[in-house]
Amino acid sequence: MKFCIIMGSPRLHGNTAELCKPFIDELKKNGAEVKYITLADKNINSCKACYACQDIEGEYGCVQKDDMYAIVDEIIKSDCIVLASPIYSWYCPAEMKALLDRHYGLNKYYGSATGSLWEGKSVALLLTHGYDRDYATEPFVTGIKRLCTHSNLSYIGMYSVQDEDNLASFQTEEAVNGAREFARSLINEMNKE
Numbered sequence: 001m002k003f004c005i006i007m008g009s010p011r012l013h014g015n016t017a018e019l020c021k022p023f024i025d026e027l028k029k030n031g032a033e034v035k036y037i038t039l040a041d042k043n044i045n046s047c048k049a050c051y052a053c054q055d056i057e058g059e060y061g062c063v064q065k066d067d068m069y070a071i072v073d074e075i076i077k078s079d080c081i082v083l084a085s086p087i088y089s090w091y092c093p094a095e096m097k098a099l100l101d102r103h104y105g106l107n108k109y110y111g112s113a114t115g116s117l118w119e120g121k122s123v124a125l126l127l128t129h130g131y132d133r134d135y136a137t138e139p140f141v142t143g144i145k146r147l148c149t150h151s152n153l154s155y156i157g158m159y160s161v162q163d164e165d166n167l168a169s170f171q172t173e174e175a176v177n178g179a180r181e182f183a184r185s186l187i188n189e190m191n192k193e
């Protein structure tokens, strides 16, 4: 079982990265293969809305030959994609938003090409936020659930921790155990599918 963790914070060693540590450790302990990808050190341009990818059959087909291609390869090889992200302005940082918009070439809905390069894969969220969980995360969770429905992906859950004291908030027993439990729950969920 292969997990692709895509970490979207501009802080490579910030809160979200800290929460990823026990989560990834637990996935590995339970036999999963894990690819951890950070976005802040990659070059991912915004989608130019040219729709060229919609006429390219069987491959991603984006005209922008940037780091998105290597990430798409990892997504295609994975069973589960975990979007690990802080909430910024009720959604996500620009790095993660660029990646989300660049999903276009994975779905062939709007041109001569047909099919999907990723349908059936599972998606989960690992989030950090400053405000209370529901108030902070609801818009992003709703958006990702809708993207999953739109793309025939299976949304399998979310775990989040509130930033009350920067890194220390993500090192508490509760946060760490919660991340580990979430990892095990995703593996169980994937085994059912």
Ligand SMILES: Cc1cc2nc3c(=O)[nH]c(=O)nc-3n(C[C@H](O)[C@H](O)[C@H](O)COP(=O)(O)O)c2cc1C
Residues within 6 Å of the ligand: 009, 010, 011, 014, 015, 016, 017, 085, 086, 087, 088, 089, 090, 091, 128, 129, 130, 131, 132, 136, 163
């Ligand atoms: C530009 C910016 C915007 C933010 N917007 C929100 C927000 O809308 N809602 C929220 O709950 N927290 C918000 N936060 C707080 C972060 O989500 C929180 O501190 C998070 O743990 C940061 O994770 P990181 O260190 O991985 O970037 C924001 C932080 C920044 C820097």
